[in-house]
Amino acid sequence: EVQLLESGGGLVQAGGSLRLSCAASGFTFSTYAMNWVRQAPGKGLEWVSTTSVSGGNTYYADSVKGRFTISRDNSKNTLYLQMNSLRAEDTALYYCAKVLVARTYHDAFDIWGQGTMVTVAS
Amino acid sequence: EIVLTQSPGTLSLSPGERATLSCRASQSVSSYLAWYQQKPGQAPRLLIYGASSRATGIPDRFSGSGSGTDFTLTISRLEPEDFAVYYCHQYGSSPLYTFGQGTKLEIK
Numbered sequence: 701e702v703q704l705l706e707s708g709g710g711l712v713q714a715g716g717s718l719r720l721s722c723a724a725s726g727f728t729f730s731t732y733a734m735n736w737v738r739q740a741p742g743k744g745l746e747w748v749s750t751t752s753v754s755g756g757n758t759y760y761a762d763s764v765k766g767r768f769t770i771s772r773d774n775s776k777n778t779l780y781l782q783m784n785s786l787r788a789e790d791t792a793l794y795y796c797a798k799v800l801v802a803r804t805y806h807d808a809f810d811i812w813g814q815g816t817m818v819t820v821a822s
Numbered sequence: 823e824i825v826l827t828q829s830p831g832t833l834s835l836s837p838g839e840r841a842t843l844s845c846r847a848s849q850s851v852s853s854y855l856a857w858y859q860q861k862p863g864q865a866p867r868l869l870i871y872g873a874s875s876r877a878t879g880i881p882d883r884f885s886g887s888g889s890g891t892d893f894t895l896t897i898s899r900l901e902p903e904d905f906a907v908y909y910c911h912q913y914g915s916s917p918l919y920t921f922g923q924g925t926k927l928e929i930k
Contacts, residue, residue, distance in 0.1 A: 733917070745858075745866065745909055747919040759917040762823075795865055800877075805916040808856035808871035810878075815865060 702726035702811050704796050709816030716786050720816055722779040722796030730774035731802040735809060736781050738792035748794070749781065753803060764790075788822040824848055824915050826922035834930040841897040843908055843925045850890045851914030857886055857895045861906045870895060905929050
């Protein structure tokens with residue numbers, strides 16, 4: 701079964717840091733671009749970041765650029781999101797998601813984890 | 823940045839009725855448009871990709887249409903389990919993705 705399992709969320713003070721992880725199973729992780737998407741309480745979905753299959757190319761929403769870093773360890777089938785200089789507006793449920801087709805960015809997100817909650821206290 | 827605008831914000835219908843949800847893009851995304859369903863406490867579920875292709879396991883009462891800037895998700899006959907929030911998602915400018923703000927489909 702294809703599965704994504706996020707972890708690492710929690711309560712942090714504004715200005716603090718947190719590292720999220722997403723463990724993948726049931727598919728060849730190293731051949732898929734991977735993404736982070738967040739959802740603030742009661743709000744819609746917001747794309748956060750994307751990494752290429754190798755991790756050599758990374759992309760960020762303007763709202764997190766310069767503060768968040770996406771990375772991956774293909775030997776461990778794990779995706780990461782390092783979040784620094786956290787703000788109250790970063791409070792959200794963070795999902796990892798894989799693209800539908802291998803080796804492309806040009807696709808929908810077909811598998812999502814259940815999310816990990818990040819709460820930033822001001 | 824491509825902005826996606828969904829309408830209506832809330833749609834109130836009864837089971838058995840037909841639902842039509844709209845998504846408009848601020849510039850062309852070709853057919854790089856997906857639709858997701860999200861129920862409370864659950865992750866989004868992919869329904870439609872490529873504007874009109876149903877994802878694996880999605881019932882055929884769900885259909886998508888459109889290209890360029892105007893897209894539609896149609897649910898032909900609403901089942902009780904279809905009441906949820908629906909999001910459109912463009913990947914035409916990927917890897918810079920955007921989502922619409924969502925349409926809540928509620929029971930009338």
